[in-house]
Amino acid sequence: MAYYILNESLNRKILGKYPQVENTVYSCDSWEDPRFIEHESVSFEKVNFTPITAKAILAKKARLNDFMYPGGMGFSKKPLISGKLKSILEVTDKQGLQIYNSPVIYQGNEIEDYWVLNPYIFDMQAIDFKNVDVYLMEKYVHKIKKLDVLTYEDFIKQKAMIQEKGYPYSIYIENVHILENTTSDFLILENVEGGVMYLVSERLKQHLEAEGITGIEYQPSYISFNEWLAKGGLREQLYGKA
Template identity: 20%
Template sequence: MTYYKLENAVDTEETGPVYPQTDGLVGEATFSSENSYHQFSRLNLPEKFEPREILKFAHSTKLSDFISNGGLLSGKGFIISEKAKNVLEKLSIVNHRFYPLPVEHRGQLIKNYYWFKMYDPNSYETVKWSESEFFVKRFSNNLGAVELNSFEDYQEKRKDFHQFAFFIPSKLVSEKRPEDIFYFEFGNTGIIVNQHTKDKFEENQLTGYKLTKIDHISFV
């Protein structure tokens, strides 16, 4: 099966000439309230979220089904429309939730947008470490190859490098994943979707996303 990296589209006819498509919060709201978006992180999946702050879409943003947020909301996920949510709900996805978002665009309250967030801390369990190959990268500098024999080995060797250095797979071998949408909690592999997901996105004419074919990850 063919797999793809799923990302937000940037500066397209569908999304408008702006990145990110979000423009902070409305008025004097901050990220410091009890129910702030700040509670989201790469390492959680809150059970309940009742935001007090209104998310603002940039004026030149077009209301696509996937909205780029430029890191405004943390963790693995996307700001999506209800149309995209309806498509995603019919697919097999790693642990995830859909959180309703209060959104304003050009002074008008926009309904039916969501923060689609995933959290899969055990995604490394399917990786065949001895068959995979990694290198260390810090900013644009390739610091050379690193041999990893397990996730514990990855965690231990990671301590020897700067926090902004990343272990990137040049070749990643994994057991077959049963999900249509998933990711690996290391290595900046991004969010991965299969051919079935691509077909459903196209069939439903979703907008605001980009898919790039993955060649360096194999599933056996």
């Protein structure tokens, strides 16, 4: 089954304005408060309390979409989704995901039914490691060498060794292929391009499109972001020029 990375739309007609988010409001000290969603004890961790989230302020000419990627403090590697999209994702079999209310401010009004994803379990065992490239990275941008990784167990061993080295070294997976026997409709991966990937199956993609979910461009998981954005490439063919 094919899988697709959820990317924020680059089409100005869908966005209304790029970037959509022009500022962010915080109700706590975003650097120091241990309850804030970006704090190291909360971000990508399972917690037994409701974290403090940020409020994205949308540009006046932006459009409210079901899927947005504000970026910045409060939304680092975490998308912002509408209640409509939340209700769809909640009925998938994805484990290890907490979803927190994160209202947006739009044209002077606070829109309550928006939510930020905070995964704490990643679906790395779904990766077909025989068909991906795994690298030792320096400062997250420089490929030092390709690693001999053919199984999930190989990946775990290599990752543990690299973590012992510490910064500036990290492990990175490129051109993600998903195992053929995977049945989950919603996957979340780490140590990949962009840091974290949110992927949907062909089946869920079709459902989201039928439901009119807005703001998403579906990138096949096995191609890189640069390939996806190439002039005249697949993205442009499917969604038009950015």
